[in-house]
Amino acid sequence: MSGGALLAESLAEKAPQSLKTTGPGRRKLTPYLLLLPGLLWLAVFFVAPTISLAQNSLQQGNLIDGFQFTFHIANYTAALSSYWPQFLRSFVYAGLATIFCIMIGYPLAYTIAFRAGRWKNAMLVLVIAPFFTSFLIRTLAWQTILADNSIVVSIMRSLHITNLLAVVGLTQSTRVLNTPLAVVAGLTYNFLPFMTLPLYAALDRMDPRLIEAGQDLYCSPWTAFRKITWPLSLPGVVAGTLLTFIPAAGDYINSRLLGVPNQAMIGEVIDLKYFSELDYPTASALSFTLLIAILILVSLYVRRAGTEELV
C-alpha cells in the first residue's frame, strides 16, 4: 500500500514531457512488442471475462440443465426490483465513508504537507503503517473495539452519542456493533490511506506561500482555505474519492463482519448468488449493473470536478 502515494501522483500526472515519435521501420513496432504480453493478459483475464459476464447476465437456465443465451433482459429487471435496497445501501455507505475519509484525511494530509517539517517522512510512515496488517485482521479488531461492553462503546453510551445517532438510524440506542455506523466506520478506516495519500500528494505540490499571499490579501484562514487551498487540492480530492468510493461500494467484508445481518451490501448478494444459490445469470446481472452504475457515477463525478486527466 506504500505505493499509494506514487499511484496518487501518477493519477494526477500530466502527459509525458517528451515522447519519441517512432521513426521508420523496426522502431515503429517496438511499443507494440512492449505492450503485447501485458495487454494480452488483460485482454484474456479482464476484458474477456467482463464480456462473458455481460453475456452470462442475459442467459437462462440452471446449473444442472445448463445455461442458454436467450437475451433474457428479465434477469436485470428481476435483479433490480429485488435488490435495489442493497444497491442503494452500498452507494450510501460508500458515499458516507468517502465523506468521512475526506474529513479525517484532509487535516492529516495538510499537517504532513505543511506542518510536519523534518518529521514529514516519519509521519507518512505512520499513516501507512497500520495498513501493513491484513485487511481482515484489522476489521476483526474493530469487532473487538465496537463490542457491546468495550470502552469506546461505554463512553459513547454515557455521553448519549449512541442515542443521538440512533435517531438518524446510524446506531441502535445501546449498540454500535452490527449497526450501519459500524459498517461506515469500518469502510472509512480501511480506505483512509487511499484518500490521505492522494490528498497529501496534491497538497505537497502546492506552494505554501500561496496561502500567505491569500491572507495578505485579506482572506481569513477559512476563506483562504476555501478560495486557495481547497481548489488547488481538488486533483487529490478527485483521485482520493475514486480510490475510496469504488472499492468501498463493492466491498462486503465490513458489512458482513460489522453490520446488521439482514442488511447486506450488494457485494454480499453477488457472493450469495454465486456460491449458495448457483444462480449465475442473476449474479452476473447484478455484477454488471454494479460495474455500469459505478462507471456512470465516476464519469459524472469526474466531469463535474473538471479533472479529466485521470485516465
Added chain:
Amino acid sequence: MSDSVTTAGAGVDLQLINVTKRFGDFTAVDDLTLTIPQGSFFALLGPSGCGKTTTLRMVAGLEEPTDGTIKLGAEDITWAKPYRRPVNTVFQSYALFPHLDIFENVAFGLRRRGQKDVKKQVDDILELVELGGLARRKPPQLSGGQQQRVALARALINRPKVLLLDEPLGALDLKLRRQMQLELKRIQLEVGITFVHVTHDQEEAMTMADTIAVMNVGRVEQMGAPTDLYENPSTTFAANFLGQSNFFNGRVMQRGTDAQVQVGDRTLRMDGSRIHSAGDDVHLGVRPEKLRIAFGADAEMPTGFNRLEGVVTDASFIGVSTQYLVRVPWGQEVIVFEQNTNRDSRVDNGAPVTIAWDPLHAFALDASQDVAAGADLDDEAAPAAVAQ
C-alpha cells in the same frame, strides 16, 4: 538577408548546408547555411523559438534535419547517431546523471569508448575546472556553478571536435554568470576546441564569442564579430536585439562616402557604406551612447557632426551615466546616454539643448522592416526609441 556567409578556415570546420527542420507545419530552421571555422568561439544568438537550439541539437545528432547536410571537415555527419559523432554537448540545466558521482559522470564518455587511464584524465580535467576535491560527491550536492563546471568537464574530457553549449549559464545568478563567462573564454583558449554557444543573452554572446550569428524565425539575420554587429547592424531586428537605438524615418538623397539622408526638414550626413537598403526610404539609426548633449540651442559641437536642437523632457540619473529624453523639432523623443564625467546641472527637464553625433556612427536600414522588430523579445534588451 544572405544566409550564406563563408568564413575562411582550415582543417575541421563545421558546415551546415541548406539545413531545414520542420515540426509538422512549423519551420524551426529555414534553409540555414553556415560555416563555423575550427577553433572559433561561435555564438548563436536569438530569442526563444528562433531555431538556435534546434540547430544545435541537429549538430549534436539529437534531431534529424528535414533537409540539408551537416559536415564536420570532409565527413558528412547528417545522419550519424549522436554517439558516433565527435561532438559533445553541455546541456541546459546540465543533465548530470543523478545516480552517478562526479567522477563517474565525467568518466562516462571515456568508459564508453573503452579508454585507458580514465582516472588520470578525470583527475586532470577536474583540476582544470577547479573541482579536484569533489570527485565522489553526487550532483545534487553541488552548487549551480559547480554543476555547470562538471557538465563542462564531462563534455570536454572527450576532446570533441566541436563543443556545443546550450544556454550553459542560464541557471546561474548574474554574478556567477559573469565569472563563468570569463572562465569559459579562458578554457576555450586553453583547449582550442571549437565552441558553439547558444544563448538569448546578447551581453553573454558579445563577451565570449568571436563570431555571433543573430537568428530570427529560423534564419540567420546577420553574422559577424560582436563589435561589427553592434556598431553596424544590417536589420532592425539585429539592431534592437543587441541594444537600444534611435530611429529616424528618412530618405536617402545621396550615396557614397559622404551620403546624405533627409529627415524632416533636415539633411543628415552619414557613411554610405552603412546604408543597408537598396530602396531610398530608410530608418536612420543612432545608438543612444553615440549622441552628445550640451546646454543651449547653439551649443558648441565638433565640426562635421550632425546636430539637432531640442528640449529635455526627462532626465534619469543611473550612476555611471545619465539617460535623457530629448524632444527634437519634429516632435520625436530621442534617447541619449551620457557618461557622468562632468555633469552639467543646467541640462535638466525643460532645458533647451543641442544633440549631435559623428556621421560615421549612424546606420541606415530598409524602412520596409518593422522598426521595433526584436526589441521586446528579451528582458535584458530595453525597448528602442521608436520614430513617431
Added chain:
Amino acid sequence: MAVQTPTQSTKIARVGSARPGGPIRWIRAHIVPLGAGAALLYMFLPIFVVVAFSFNRPNGRYNDKWVRFSTNAWQHPCAVSGMCSGLKLSLTIGLIATVVSVILGTLVAFALGRYRFRGRSATNLLIFMPMATPEVVMGSSLLALFVMLRVQSGTMTILIAHIMFCLSFVVVTVKARIAALDPRLEQAAMDLYANERVTFWKITFPLVLPGIVAAALLAFSLSFDDFIITYFNSGATVTFPIFVWGAANHGTPPQINVVGATMFLVSLVVVIVGQVSSSRRRKKA
C-alpha cells in the same frame, strides 16, 4: 490612497485584537494538527488491539474478550491447523504474482511513457479500467470465465487473477517514474558515446528502478492481502486471508493476531530501514 486607508486600518485592528493568548486561542491555532493527531489515534487503535490480543488467552473459540496475559500464541504460532500453510501459500503467490506483474507492467509502462503510437489512449483506458472495477465484479466475472472454460479453480487461477489486478498498479507506478525522468539525461548519455542499449542499462534503468521497486512492494501487498477476488477463484485452496475469513466464522485463535502483529512490525522495520539508509545516503559526503 483614500480608498486603501480604511481596509488597512481594519486589517491592523484585527491583528491587534488577536494578540491575547489563552488556551482557546492555542486550540484554534492548532486545530488542524490536533485533528491530524486524532486521526492517527483512530488509525492506530485497531493495531493496539491486534498486538494486545496476540498476548491473550481466550476462554472460548473467539479471541474477542480479554482474559489473561499469555505468550502461548507467540511460542506456538503454527499450532492452529491450516494457518501456516495458508500463510506460506499467500507468500508464494504474492512473490510469483509480483515478479510476473512487474515484468509485464514495466514493459507496458515503457511503451506508454516512451513512445507515441496509435491506440495510446485506448491502452491507457484499458490500464485504468481494472482499477475502476470493484473487486467483486472482477472476481465474479473471472470465475464465470473459468467455469465456462471448465478450468478447475485453485492456486493457478488465483495467480492469474492476482497478476491481472496487480498489473495496472505496476503500470501507473512505473509510468509515473518514467514520466518524471528528464529526457535530457538519456540524450546526454547518447552524446557521450553510449548507444541505445548502453544508455538504457546505464542511465534509464537505474533511474527508473526506484519506481519498479515501489511497484513491486505495492503489487506484493495487494496480492498478499487480497480477499474478495481470491475467494471467488480459489476453489478449495486456502490462502491466509481466506483462512482468516473462515476463522471469523468458526473461531479466531490469537495466532491470527500474532501474524497480524508480525506483519506490522516487519513492514515497519523494512520501511524505516529504507528511509534511514536513503536519507543517510543523501547526507553522506
